[in-house]
Amino acid sequence: MESxxxxxxxxxxxxxxxxxxxxxxxxxxxxxxRYPFKRGWxxxxxxxxxxxKIGEWQHRGFAQRAVEVKVGNxxxxxxxxxx
Numbered sequence: 001m002e003s004x005x006x007x008x009x010x011x012x013x014x015x016x017x018x019x020x021x022x023x024x025x026x027x028x029x030x031x032x033x034r035y036p037f038k039r040g041w042x043x044x045x046x047x048x049x050x051x052x053k054i055g056e057w058q059h060r061g062f063a064q065r066a067v068e069v070k071v072g073n074x075x076x077x078x079x080x081x082x083x
Contacts, residue, residue, distance in 0.1 A: 003057075005065070010076070012065040015053045019066055022075045023050060 005012040020043075026032065027049070028040040041049070056063030067076040 009070055011068040011070055013068060014057055015050055015063075015066045017050070017054070019075060020047055020050055026075060 003014050024041075024043045024046040027046040028043075030038070030040045033040055053063050068074065069076055
């Protein structure tokens, strides 16, 4: 399985430890985790998630990928939809 998939605008790639700062900022937002947690994640929870995803690739050879917007090399931000 390829470790990267590229489109015109996006790069789907393996998670890296240096994603932590961006990911912690994204995951700290309450709307993202409204269901099921009703709160944003702490940096420690985000770091645990990141380490799990990196470990899944190492042990199983597959996992969710990071989605990076090519312009600006930023992780894609997820937007919660409010009912």
